[in-house]
Amino acid sequence: MRGLGEMRWLRRDGEPRIEYGADYNPEQWPRDVWKDDVDAMRAAGVTIVSLGIFSWAHLEPASGEYDFGWLDEIMDLLHENGILVDLATATASPPPWLTSAHPEILPVDRDGRTLWPGGRQHWRPTSPVFRAYALRLVRALATRYRDHPALTAWHVNNELGCHNAHDYSDDAAAAFREWLRDRYGTVEALNHAWGTAFWSQRYTAWDQILPPRLAAAQSNPTQQLDFKRFSSDALREHLRAERRILRELTPDVPVTTNFMVAGEINEMNYADWVDEVDFVANDHYVRPGPQSRDELSFSANLTGNLARGRPWFLMEHSTSAVNWQPVNLPKRPGEMARDALTHVAHGADAVCFFQWRQSRAGAEKYHSAMLPHAGRDSAIFRSVTELGARLAALGSIAGLPRTPARAAIIVDWESWWAAEQDSHPSSRLRYRQEALDWYTAFLDRGVRADVIPVWSDLTGYDLMVAPILHMVPSALRDRLTAYAEGGGNLVTTYFSGIVDENDHVWLGGYPGALRELLGIRVEEFEPRLDDTLWAERVHLTDPATEVLFPEVTRRPVGDGSAAYVSARLGPEGLAPVLAELLARAGVEPELPPGLCGKxxxxxxxxxxxxxxxxxxxxxxxxxxxxxxxxxxxx
Incomplete structure (x- = not known):
């Protein structure tokens, strides 16, 4: 993975800048609007647009018949006005002629229902038929625009998996079996991993295995977990397939796709995807709630650390209201700029919105844009222009790496998947909410904390929080132990260390794999019906383990320590706990007391x-x- 500063993300005279722009959909508008669009873009300070994202039906109106004239024209117009193009491969939504000729590319849900055309992303990630048509289009686009001076990056598909992450079709079943063969080698190894002695599920042949379709009772937990792994890998393989063609034909043009590190979206294991792109890009939309601003910062922080501290691209966010929430609230004065600059603070070298001109028709016509229905004479466009000027003034920041913090929060997608599966002690447990509560507690304390994927280098962090680290293989247990023995201060929480990589319980009492490191033992979970959510009776198994609070223990380990929080406390309840843990780790606030929390x-x-x-x-x-x-x- 390369960083933005290592590619073509500089002014033509070599001066760095923060890129600024949006998705642009000129095919939705008559040609006489295009010049007005570009004039307004220049007034707003736009330097880049993502083009062609949902244009397949316009680019290939019939099978094998291409119409590139309109795209040539807009690419030339943008280049003449100094605006770069992040050109999409346009494969996100297949055109009606393709789904009519090949309905077998349509995805199937868990209940066996076909997902029909009329929306977007109506394609199976494992369909060989879809793949052939999509790659044919990618090759045609790359051949056509490989030398166009406006082309600065390739945008593979769009928000891969947003609507089609889990497909249960026959294509998916066949691909799932091959994925399982690669993972386990033999049916007997799979039987062991899946614990198929339970409920008479033992398999004797690969063709007996299916995705976890609608069943009479709960599906096998490891089958569910492996299907999530497989589904993320299947989408990643589609990314690789498009990327191979783009790198073959345009080896000097960077390739990316837009992640969706935001909210409760967890179908794609982005920690496994980062090495497939030349730079990380992300889409983020604020969801209302008491921690909505902190969630935006949390997601930007995690995206910056997925990018390993190098600059990345905020591909989409909103100027104001979206259109897909039950009630779509407009942003208040100052929020748009604050949201954008928070991403820049966490390493973004490009700030873009969906979309440039607000649509007149279609499902997203009430989604805000840089140029709203009200036109240039509007508060939104004035704010957009002000932000453009401010980003231009911050150009010297482009290319600067994020500065690591002394504390961190670990995010592990596989623990997230496993911890929230069915047939568990509580269906109310929310992995990401616990992580966000810790992040808010750090912000309230005035302490910077990195949000890092589980594969990150842990050395250098004085305090490391691993909330609901439910799945702990032996190798991860050893890494965490080495971290504490080497002087780090580990903190983990309830429902951590419970299972191995096959979702098998570590026996002997909870928290399983981490029991000895923490110097405690729990015999039984005690989920709650109130807001506490969870509590446990913790027994100390090491005389050195001390009780810091009724819900918190801490054991000295080597030159460091390992602490355990046995209940959900929320940001307010975590405040005194975190203050004590930070003091023990020697980490002090970087803000004066009057600004902490604000x-x-x-x-x-x-x-x-x-x-x-x-x-x-x-x-x-x-x-x-x-x-x-x-x-x-x-």
Whole structure:
């Protein structure tokens, strides 16, 4: 994976800049609008657009018949006006002629229902028929535009898996079996991994195995887990297939696809995808709630660490309201800029929106855009233009790496999958919410914390929180033990260390694989019906293990320690716990007491971003910071 600063993300004179733009869909508009669009883009400070994302039906109106004239024209117009193009492969939504001729490419849900055309992403990730048509289009596009001066990056498909992550079709069944053969080698090894002695599920041949389709009772848990692994890998393989053609024909043009690191979206294991792209790109949309601003920061932080601290691309977010929530609230003054600059603070070198011009028709016509229905004479467009000018003034930040924190929160997609499966002690447990609660507690304390994938290098962090680290193979147990013995301070929580990579329980008492490291033993889970959600009776098994709080233990380990939080406490309940754990680890707040809880501090290459988490004005570093404002100190 290469970083943006290592590619073609510089002004033509070599001066770095923060790229600024949006998805652009000129095919939705008559040609006489295009020049007005480009004029308005220049007024707003737009430097890049993502083009052609949902254009398959326009680019290939009939099988094998291409119409590139309109795309040639808009590519040329954008280039003449100094606007770069992130060109999509247009494979996200197959055209009606393809689904009519080949309905076998349509995905099937768990209940056996076909997902029909009329929306988007109506294709099976494992369909060889779809793959052949999609790759034919990719080859035609790459051949046509390989030397176009506006082309600065390739945008594979779009939001892979947003609507078709889990397909239960016959194509998926055949591909799932091959994936399982590669993983286990023999049916007997699979039987062991899946625990098929339970409920008489023992298999004797590969062709007996199916995806976890609708069944009379709960499906085998390891079958469900492996199907999630397989489904993420199947989408990743489609990304690889398109990328191979693009790298063959345009080896100097970077390739990416837009992740969706946001909210409760977890169908794709993005920690396994990062090496498949030349730079990380992400889409993020705010969801209403008491921690909505913190969730945006959490997701941007995690995206920056998926990118291993190198610059990345915010491919989509919204200027104001979206169209797909039950109630679509507009952003308040200052929120759009704060959201954008929070991503820059966490390493984004490009800030883009969906979309440039707000649609007149279609499912997203009420989704906000840079140029809204009200036109240039609107608060949104004025805010868009102000943000463009501010990003232009911050150009020197482009290419600067994120500055690591002394504390971190681990995110593990496979633990997330396994912890929230059915037939568990509580269906109310939410993996990401527990991680977000810890993140909010760090922000409230005025302490920076990185949000990192589980494969990250743990050395260098004085305090490491691994919330609901449910799945702990022996290798991960050994890594965490070495971290603590080497001087790190590990913190983990309820429902951690419970199962191995096959979702088999570690026997002998909870928290299973981490029991000896933590110096405790739990005999039985005690989920709750109230907001506490979870509690446990913890027995100390090592005289050195101490009780810090009724729900918290800590054991010295080598030069470090291992602590355990046995209940869900929420951000407020975690406040005194985290204060004590930080003090024991020697990590102090980086903000003065009067700003802790009110301001998020993020550091990038020595540049400090002070982000006002409140609606009230503050004084920061001798400067007035308005509510929802961002102060950048270089």
């Amino acid at each position: 301001v998020e501090l993020t550091v990038r290459g020595g540049v400090r971003f002070y982000i006002n988490r409140t609606d009230s004005p503050l004084v920061v570093d001798g400067t007035d910071l308005p509510g929802r404002g961002v102060l950048v100190v270089e």
